[in-house]
Amino acid sequence: MEAKLSRISRTLTPSPIQELSHLAQRCGAINLAEGFPDFSAPPHVKEAAISAINADLNQYRHVQGICDLLAATMRQNYGLDINPLTDVVICCGQSEAFAAAIFAAINQGDEVLLFDPAYETYESCIALAGGIPVYVPLDPPYWTLNVDKLMKSFTSRTKAVVLNSPHNPTGKVFSKEELQAIAGACCKMDCFAITDEVYEYITFDMQKHISIATLPGMQERTVITSSLSKTFSVTGWRIGWACAPASIASAIRSIHVKITDSAPAPFQEAAVTALQSPPAYFKFLKAEYEAKRDFVVQMLSSLGFQIRFKPQGSVFVFAELPENWLLSDLEFVTELIENAGVAAVPGCGFFHADPNVQEYRNRYVRFAFCKSEATLNAAAQKMGELCKLQRMPGSLIRKKILE
Amino acid sequence: MFLSPSLSSSDHVMLLRPFSTFRRALLSSSLSNTPRTLGSFASHSTKTTLMASISTASTEKGASSTDQEPQKQQQQPPARPLQVAKRLEKFKTTIFTQMSMLAIKHGAVNLGQGFPNFDGPNFVKEAAIQAIREGKNQYARGYGVPDFNSAIVARFGKDTGLEVDPEKEVTVTSGCTEAIAATILGLINPGDEVILFAPFYDSYEATLSMAGAKIKCITLRPPDFSVPVDELKSAISKNTRAVLINTPHNPTGKMFTREELELIAALCIENDVLVFTDEVYDKLAFEAEHISMASLPGMYERTVTMNSLGKTFSLTGWKIGWAIAPEHLTWGVRQAHSFLTFATSTPMQWAAAAALRAPDSYYVELKRDYMAKKAILVEGLKAVGFVVYPSSGTYFVVVDHTPFGLENDVAFCEYLIKEVGVVAIPTSVFYLNPEEGKNLVRFTFCKDEDTLKAAVQRMKQRLRKI
Numbered sequence: 001m002e003a004k005l006s007r008i009s010r011t012l013t014p015s016p017i018q019e020l021s022h023l024a025q026r027c028g029a030i031n032l033a034e035g036f037p038d039f040s041a042p043p044h045v046k047e048a049a050i051s052a053i054n055a056d057l058n059q060y061r062h063v064q065g066i067c068d069l070l071a072a073t074m075r076q077n078y079g080l081d082i083n084p085l086t087d088v089v090i091c092c093g094q095s096e097a098f099a100a101a102i103f104a105a106i107n108q109g110d111e112v113l114l115f116d117p118a119y120e121t122y123e124s125c126i127a128l129a130g131g132i133p134v135y136v137p138l139d140p141p142y143w144t145l146n147v148d149k150l151m152k153s154f155t156s157r158t159k160a161v162v163l164n165s166p167h168n169p170t171g172k173v174f175s176k177e178e179l180q181a182i183a184g185a186c187c188k189m190d191c192f193a194i195t196d197e198v199y200e201y202i203t204f205d206m207q208k209h210i211s212i213a214t215l216p217g218m219q220e221r222t223v224i225t226s227s228l229s230k231t232f233s234v235t236g237w238r239i240g241w242a243c244a245p246a247s248i249a250s251a252i253r254s255i256h257v258k259i260t261d262s263a264p265a266p267f268q269e270a271a272v273t274a275l276q277s278p279p280a281y282f283k284f285l286k287a288e289y290e291a292k293r294d295f296v297v298q299m300l301s302s303l304g305f306q307i308r309f310k311p312q313g314s315v316f317v318f319a320e321l322p323e324n325w326l327l328s329d330l331e332f333v334t335e336l337i338e339n340a341g342v343a344a345v346p347g348c349g350f351f352h353a354d355p356n357v358q359e360y361r362n363r364y365v366r367f368a369f370c371k372s373e374a375t376l377n378a379a380a381q382k383m384g385e386l387c388k389l390q391r392m393p394g395s396l397i398r399k400k401i402l403e
Numbered sequence: 404m405f406l407s408p409s410l411s412s413s414d415h416v417m418l419l420r421p422f423s424t425f426r427r428a429l430l431s432s433s434l435s436n437t438p439r440t441l442g443s444f445a446s447h448s449t450k451t452t453l454m455a456s457i458s459t460a461s462t463e464k465g466a467s468s469t470d471q472e473p474q475k476q477q478q479q480p481p482a483r484p485l486q487v488a489k490r491l492e493k494f495k496t497t498i499f500t501q502m503s504m505l506a507i508k509h510g511a512v513n514l515g516q517g518f519p520n521f522d523g524p525n526f527v528k529e530a531a532i533q534a535i536r537e538g539k540n541q542y543a544r545g546y547g548v549p550d551f552n553s554a555i556v557a558r559f560g561k562d563t564g565l566e567v568d569p570e571k572e573v574t575v576t577s578g579c580t581e582a583i584a585a586t587i588l589g590l591i592n593p594g595d596e597v598i599l600f601a602p603f604y605d606s607y608e609a610t611l612s613m614a615g616a617k618i619k620c621i622t623l624r625p626p627d628f629s630v631p632v633d634e635l636k637s638a639i640s641k642n643t644r645a646v647l648i649n650t651p652h653n654p655t656g657k658m659f660t661r662e663e664l665e666l667i668a669a670l671c672i673e674n675d676v677l678v679f680t681d682e683v684y685d686k687l688a689f690e691a692e693h694i695s696m697a698s699l700p701g702m703y704e705r706t707v708t709m710n711s712l713g714k715t716f717s718l719t720g721w722k723i724g725w726a727i728a729p730e731h732l733t734w735g736v737r738q739a740h741s742f743l744t745f746a747t748s749t750p751m752q753w754a755a756a757a758a759l760r761a762p763d764s765y766y767v768e769l770k771r772d773y774m775a776k777k778a779i780l781v782e783g784l785k786a787v788g789f790v791v792y793p794s795s796g797t798y799f800v801v802v803d804h805t806p807f808g809l810e811n812d813v814a815f816c817e818y819l820i821k822e823v824g825v826v827a828i829p830t831s832v833f834y835l836n837p838e839e840g841k842n843l844v845r846f847t848f849c850k851d852e853d854t855l856k857a858a859v860q861r862m863k864q865r866l867r868k869i
Contacts, residue, residue, distance in 0.1 A: 036541040046540070049750075050532045056522040059720045092577045092722065095745035103613060108593075125742045128588060236541045236749030238577065238722075258609045259584045260577040264748045265720025266531075 020333055024343035030379045032296075032367045033343040035168065035315055036235040039372045042281070045232050048273035052266035060261065063268040066090055069275040070241060078211045080219065086246035089253045090268060092260045094198050094227035094240035097252075099125050100259060101194050101223045101242050102160075104251040106131040110159035112194075115145070116358070117318075117350035119168045119196070131159070135353040140360055141308040141320070143170045145178040150185060160192035161185070163212055166199035169350050169366040170318040171293075171311020173207045183215040192248075193218060197226040198240075201282050203313040204290045213243075220245055223252065228267075230315065230370075231285065232274045237267040289315065292369040292376060299380045300367065303387050315370035318347060321363050328362040340386035342379050344368075505820045512858040514780075515816075515826035517653070517799070519849040523718035524758075524765070531721075531754035543749040545741050547575030547725070554756040555725050559708075562685070563698040571730045574737050575747045579683045579711035579724035580606055582736075585743055586679050586707045586726055587614050589735030595644035600630070602833030602840055604653050604681065611647075619643075620835045625792050625803065625843070628657040632666065639670040645677040648696060651684040654830055654845040655801050656794020658691045668699045677732070678706045683724075686715040686766055689774055690795035697727070704729050707736065712755045714798075715769070717849075721751045773798060773848070776855055780848040783859030787866050798849040801830060803842050808869035811841040819844075823865045825858045 021033060031038070040046075052058075067088035074080040082088065091097040098121075106112060108130035114122055116135040123133040136153045139146050161182060165174040174182075186193050193212055200209045213222035227240030240263075242252050296317050297307050306320040321332060329346035337343050347364030355361060369376065506513060513520075522528075546552070552569035560566055567573065576582040583606060591597060593615030599607055601622045611618050621634050639646070646667060650659040659667075671678055678696050685693045697706040711724035726736050781800060784791050790803035809815040812829030819825050827844040831837035848855060 034542070038541075040538050041540045046535050049535055053528050053531055057720070058522055058528070058718045059518045059520075061720050092581075092744045092748075093746075096577070096743060099743050121742060121745065124738075128739065128742050130593075234540045236539065236543055236746065238744065238746070238748045254609075255613070258606050258613065259581055259743050260722060261580040261606070262578075262720065262722065264577075264722050264751060267748065 020330075020337070020346065021343065023334070024337050027337050027341060029337045029341045029343040030375060030382065031343050032369070032371065032375075032379055033345045035368050035370060036229075037233045037370045037372075038375055039233065041233045042274075042277075044277070045234065045270055045274045049237075049266050049270035052269035055269075057265055057269050059265060061265040061268060062090060062262060063265075063272060065272040066239075066241070066268060066275065069272065070243065073275065074211075074243070078214050080211060080214055082243055083246060087243055087249045089242045089244075089249055089256055090263050091240050091242060091256050092238040092263045093229065094196060094225045095121070096238075096256065096259060096263075097225040097227070097240045097242040098122070098194065098196060099128075100252045100255040101225060101244070102126055102129045102131065103255045103259075104248065105160055105192050105194065105223070107159070109157060111155060111157045113150075113153050113158060113161040113191075114352070115163070115167075116353045117143075117169055117347065117364075118162075118352060119164060120349055122162055122164075122196075123352065132157070133352070134158070137353045137358060138170070138172070141306075143167070143172045143309060143318075145174070145181060147181045150181065154185060154189050154191075158189055158191055160194050162194050162196070164196040165212075166197075166203055166209060166313025168199070168314055169316050169345070169347065169364075170309065171314045171316050172309070173203055173209060173312040174212075176210060179210055179212050179215055183212055183218050186221060187217040191221065193222045195222065195224050197224060198230045199314040200226055201231045201285055202289050202315060203286065204293055205312065207312045209313065223248060228271055228274055231282075232277075233370075234267075234274075237264065237270070239263050239267045239271050289369070292371070292373075293317070295376055295380075296367055296369040299376075299383070303383055305365075315368055317367045317369065318364050319367060320360075321365065329365050330362070333365060336383070336386070340382045342382050505817070506826050509820055509824055511820045511824045511826045512854060512861060513826045514846045514848070514850065514855075514858050515828045517847055517849070518713075518719040519717045520854060521717060521851050523716045524761075526761075527716055527718065527754050527758040530757035531750050534750035534753035539749050539753055541749065542746045543575075543752055545746050546737050547573060547747065548749065548752040548756070551575060551752040551756040551759075554759040555727070558759045559727055562693075563695045565695075565698055565703060567727055568730075572727055572733050574726045574728075574733055574740055575752060576724045576726060576740055577744050577747050578713065578722040579681060579709050581722075581740065581744060582709040582711070582724045582726040583607065583679070583681060584610050584613075585736045585740040586709065586728075587611055587616070588743070589737070589739035590677065590679075590707070590732060591616050591644060596642050597644055598638055598646045599835075600648065600652075601835055602654055602830055602843075603647075604649060605832060607647055607649075608835065616644075618835070622834070622839055623652075623655065623657065625801075627793070628652070628655045630659070630663045630666070635666070636670065639667075639674055639676060641674050643674055643676045645679055646671060647679045647681070649681040651682075651688055651693065651796025653684070653797055654799050654828070654833055654843075655792065656797045656799050658688060658693060658795040660691070661694055664694055664696055664699060668696065668702050671705060672701050676705070678702065679709065680706060681709050683709070683711045683714050684797040685710065686769060687773055687798055688796040689770060689777065690793070693796065705732075707732055712751075712758060715766075716758050721755075722748060723751050723755045776848040776850070776852060779852060779855045779859065780846060783855075783862065784846065787859070787862045788868070799845050799847050801843045801845050804844050805842050806868065807866065812844050813841075816844060818869075819866070824861050 067084035070088055071082045071084040074082055102125050106129040110131045111134050112126045112131050113134050113136055116137045126133045134153055136150050203209050213219045213224055223242055223244040225242050229235040293311055297310055300319045301307050304322040311317050329348055333344055333346045345366040347366055348361050351358050351361035552573045555573050556567050556569040576585055587610045591614040595616050597611055597616045598619045601620050619638050621638055680696050695708055697703045697708045707726050707728040709726045713719035781791055784802055788806050792801050794800045804815040809818055812831050816827050816829045819827055827846050830843040830845050831840035834840045
């Protein structure tokens with residue numbers, strides 16, 4: 001009966017990252033791997049959900065209030081003018097919004113440009129829709145956009161560019177110049193831009209998140225996707241959205257309705273409360289995450305990691321293994337879990353371009369800092385001990401050096 | 404593992420997923436060309452849907468009318484407008500959007516929407532609230548919170564006698580809608596033949612189109628909507644990949660009998676066909692015993708059994724569903740699921756586990772309540788002059804409206820809203836060929852008794868033969 005599986009599903013394999021996360025679980029490791037918080041969601045948002053459940057708002061719903069608030073926020077934050085009645089599709093998380101956008105835009109054989117390193121789910125989604133992912137490597141160590149590489153990646157089959165900013169795993173926030181280059185290319189080649197902006201409120205050092213839809217010629221071809229999850233620490237609620245011009249949003253809505261039909265009703269109600277949080281909430285969110293970023297960057301640096309690129313946004317640090325450490329990222333992370341009881345994500349899972357070109361693909365480890373102070377302190381302590389014990393983490397390293 | 408593209412050299416790198424043939428273009432010709440009158444009803448929350456369209460006749464991407472050489476790669480802006488994918492059908496909002504507005508405008512009693520106007524049991528709501536308070540608000544394990552998977556397996560065991568592995572054979576999804584989408588996208592290849600029984604819940608057809616399937620439709624006809632045996636036998640062949648069964652059945656309320664299921668099973672075993680079952684109304688089985696196809700001999704290994712929380716516990720907006728299947732089929736379902744929604748609402752899963760552990764008395768009471776509601780509606784519909792077809796399960800009843808002299812189901816529903824102040828659903832939307840459903844409309848009785856009585860009263864007072 002295995003022969004009955006669709007060709008697509010048979011080509012999708014479980015990731016080494018998943019396996020490491022099982023190892024981490026088995027070892028009870030401190031989890032700096034997964035990109036979700038171990039601290040509480042804000043009380044006012046939780047209470048709103050509880051009120052909704054108690055108020056019997058538990059049947060299929062579409063909560064227009066979310067669309068109205070998003071329209072207002074986009075106007076205020078980004079200067080974007082969207083129609084809340086037609087341009088917004090509420091989905092089960094940004095995951096579903098992205099999947100629906102891909103299914104709405106991508107035909108068999110269409111090419112989709114992705115910037116590498118990239119969150120692993122995008123390409124599988126694209127493949128499921130019959131599309132072909134094409135990777136444009138960002139240049140280390142600062143993960144800069146190489147416009148030449150970008151332009152050379154377009155073909156007559158390119159249908160869309162996927163833009164994740166602030167970026168997972170590097171923490172890069174695409175600059176205005178970079179966005180202009182991408183926008184120029186999209187307009188010239190008449191492509192969609194499909195964005196993932198889930199970390200839009202988590203930027204540091206006065207860095208501003210810019211939505212590419214605000215650039216000339218872009219609103220008509222951009223699908224913005226985002227969600228409540230990271231902004232309000234409710235990754236398990238599954239409330240996200242896609243914003244696009246009416247005809248495109250309509251197509252996305254049609255797909256969404258077939259995939260899930262609607263997002264969880266009480267959490268849609270809570271979203272209305274969340275999206276009305278005062279400016280102080282967002283300031284606080286930023287400040288908290290910036291402090292965590294600083295802590296983790298400092299910790300990793302003191303352990304010998306090369307942090308040439310300090311994250312400008314998101315909840316991740318993409319740390320480069322020190323030059324004289326000969327372990328691969330996978331080996332290092334295994335070592336870290338087993339001997340220090342701390343889990344992180346090996347960077348190789350995020351690199352998809354030609355291995356011959358990306359010889360650095362095994363040199364990076366992603367650490368998440370969306371964790372409580374207690375967790376981060378404990379992780380720092382454990383990792384520090386490991387380093388003290390062995391001068392450098394891992395007996396494997398010593399073996400390699402001695403060989 | 405990777406196929407190299409046959410493009411001329413360039414700096415960019417392409418990775419093709421390692422499958423040897425691309426998905427074929429969608430077979431839009433297999434679907435009806437008659438205009439679909441679909442749209443959203445009242446709020447977005449009903450089961451009828453919007454279908455968006457981009458004409459497939461417009462210039463195809465890449466097949467530019469200008470004289471481009473093949474493989475021309477760079478810097479030539481193609482001369483075609485931005486299009487959405489061909490998999491989307493023609494967009495028709497007209498009738499339903501109008502009716503939604505009409506319904507509100509006329510303050511009509513809504514027996515069209517397939518969800519309750521009463522709420523779920525307190526113990527389930529409390530469990531969700533507790534989960535939220537306890538901080539269970541982050542990503543759940545992709546295929547389900549372990550405790551919930553266990554509860555699903557326990558309930559399934561009680562219902563079917565089958566013992567399944569919660570870790571390997573259960574996938575939790577955002578409602579049964581997503582279970583269907585994940586099953587179809589995960590297990591159906593473009594060009595695969597899938598058999599559907601009409602009338603059908605509208606997402607089946609659209610999702611099968613998304614997967615590029617070739618749909619073969621067998622119509623169930625009044626008065627008892629029984630499976631036409633000869634038609635079935637000639638429809639199923641070695642070319643068939645899967646059969647989709649919804650029992651108890653929306654919209655007719657039919658329940659597939661043991662004989663029907665055994666016949667389908669025999670044909671599936673003989674021809675090596677998969678079965679996907681949608682059993683969301685299994686606890687609303689009134690006149691007959693609900694039978695899961697997976698429990699028939701030889702069938703578990705080839706069946707995906709789908710269900711959800713919403714109908715049984717009157718919490719349709721929570722979007723908690725699941726698919727139970729043997730490991731080799733679960734694999735495909737989980738793959739698709741992980742790229743469709745990644746994970747399902749965490750606090751609701753915890754609450755759903757509590758729900759599924761409800762004592763038998765809950766289900767007894769549920770049935771009793773619904774049977775009382777059904778009696779009110781059915782007696783009323785008969786008294787008013789509809790031909791009422793017997794419904795064994797679900798909270799739907801289909802009736803023949805033709806005694807009232809209107810030309811088709813859509814016209815009748817419009818009339819019913821405007822002149823009588825009651826909403827029903829025209830069933831033509833549930834058929835590939837809408838003509839087949841034009842005599843029927845669907846009423847729901849998942850409403851409190853006062854609402855049902857009010858609707859019946861209005862029909863008695865105002866519904867007249869034209």
